[in-house]
Amino acid sequence: MPVFKIVHAAFIAPGIKRFVIEAPRIAKKQKPGQFVILRLYEQGERIPLTIERSDPSQGTISMVVQSAGKTTHFLNCLETGDHILDVVGPLGKPSETAKFGTVVVMGGGVGTAMAYPTAAALKSAGNRVISIVGARNKDLVILEREVGEVSDELLITTDDGSYAEKGFVTDKLRQLIASGERIDLVLAVGPIPMMKAVADVTREHGIRTIVSLNPIMIDGTGMCGGCRVLVDSKSEFACVDGPQFDAHRVNFEVLIQRNAMYREAERRSMDGFRQLGAVKLKALRQELEHACTLNGGRR
């Protein structure tokens, strides 16, 4: 029976933690762009997380998690040696990683960790890879070395100018285009407003642009239809048709609107979590540990 052990967990930036998890079946099959759905404990919700990379020989996958709601906050309280109740994947269609020519890979915030595996695959496929990484401030610039290693050129921006160049990733993209750089493909992963802004820039120039979407998702197999996104006025399912879509065909307004559907409930869950305190949290972790050990025999 699957028991998903955290073999390594460490913060790589404030509120951003990398997890290496034992999941041999997933590690063997994972391709760049795919994701897992995990559920931490019996009463937990199911959340999708992009796989950063996998090591089939060790049977592990890694994920980079930013604390946002209750589940991600809880997850980021887990440490090396803890267990996760359910991890299922790899889900979604892998990224297209053919040879396109020059590809601009853009990562916004924690999206950088999601863009990274595809950037590496695009580089291996023989593309010239220009990476643009953006973050709110210096502390939140992640995977700089890793992304640098798979890029022919790495450009960094911070919103507040505390590191590298002050500005947004789209400013850099505009500069690249203005400089006469021939761009065959843009891949953008990050917050929805960032991906929308990138799409607006490239649309004018007719540059093919792929974005990786993060709608609310439950089962991840195409059964429930919760993750539907409006693409060319047609409903598509991010879990089976995506998560990557042609940015110029995606209706971002609907995505933003649908992602806000449970804002009130999410706030309530988060408030409840904040009130837990360290002692209760430790008890919960122990309970989870117990459930996961039981899991081995029970399910």
Added chain:
Amino acid sequence: MTPPVKTPSLNPLSLKERMKVPRQHMPEQDAHWRATNFTEVNLGYSVELARQEAARCLECAKPACTDKCPVGVKVREFVQLIVAGHFMAAAAKIREDNVLPAITGRVCPQEDHCEGGCLMGKKVQSLGIGYLERFVADYEQQHLDFSQIRKVASTGKRVAIVGSGPSGLTAAGDLVQKGHQVRVFEALHEIGGVLVYGIPEFRLPKKIIREQVDYMRAMGVEFETDVVVGRTVTIDELMNEEGYDAVFIGTGAGLPQFMGIPGEHLNGVYAANEFLTRINLMHAYEFPHYDEPVVDLIGKNVAVIGGGNTALDAIRSALRLGARKAYVLYRRSESEMPARAEEVKHAMQEGIDFQVLTAPVEFLSDGKGWLKSARCVRMELGEPDSSGRRRPVPLPGSEFEIPLSVAVMAIGTSANPIVQSTTPGLATNKRGYIQADESTQRTSRVGVFAGGDIVTGSATVILAMGAGRRAAKSIHEYLTTGVW
């Protein structure tokens, strides 16, 4: 153990007397009270009620009830055992043909199968076969000793079952009883497929499913959750690398369908599968104790679009979550409604407003991205369509608006592509469903069988079980003869 069944049986009543006994009423929660909770509606027969009902059976020489049962439960024989008071023997008799009696006793559309064939139904009211099956199954559960379940000597053959819904569980149960080593792979974190994510607690408690699954574990069936076959592991890998001799695909209903009308993307418009998955699998009705929410329905107007069991499950759940008005919008008339008769009756008792011959044509926004109302049109029935049912035709000038906060689309599903697209050589039909022989459930791939909704499109629990049963039979043949 099983006492010999004598014909004529131990029933002291003459046939004439049996006809005079009325069908025993199923005790149920009061309609007003139950509309506020998720506990089971039907409370089940007592021993006395069960024996009185069983005594009504005419013990036909050629029982149409068994002929009309997709898994061929020997109704006459198990009912006779109830009359005689041998309830455990009755359970064993059902189990010869049906490994999920507590489930079918609750969710089968008996009127289309056993009870539809019952001779009594032609004169008075048909025998309450579903109620009796449920009674026997529940009795068995209360008096069961798992250590008494015998495991069959192993044949050394291994079968992988893809999906733990009704067809997969049935195939697994039948195959393990033939001595094959069976492992069931489930994509979700709970075993049961649609029984768990689709059918609400008030109709089929999760506890019942867990008990039936535990019984299968005791028989030797292995389960592995969190495996999406096609993604986590492929059919070819199961057969070539993990050493399975045969595979049964029972992946069930696929992608939810939408009507393609304006406004379906608004917040508050759900696919029935999502709405029900949140409530059933993820326990949204216990939010915030459970993390997954569903939109707050208290005091809201809610409608479901569709007339099947899924539609009724969704709208009755909405009512229990506090909806002020709960509508069923169905485009044909009540007699075409595919839902189980008892569910329609229960829903009406609970105060669900059935707007038949009605369909939405547009969902309107409140200007902030949320559903505000549905513009609907009334229909009339025209000529029969390909399904043999009269086609609904919109009545000109009949448009009207219903204020709605939530609309749930329960108009069917299309084929889920994951297994088909990752299994080379697996033939599908033009709608994307897996092609399988109707009697053997064999697919175009040697050693691979399929059944249930992934072959037929949306159907019922019992039809999927029938397919699982046929598949188990032909898998057993294939494994013992080696002939494809």
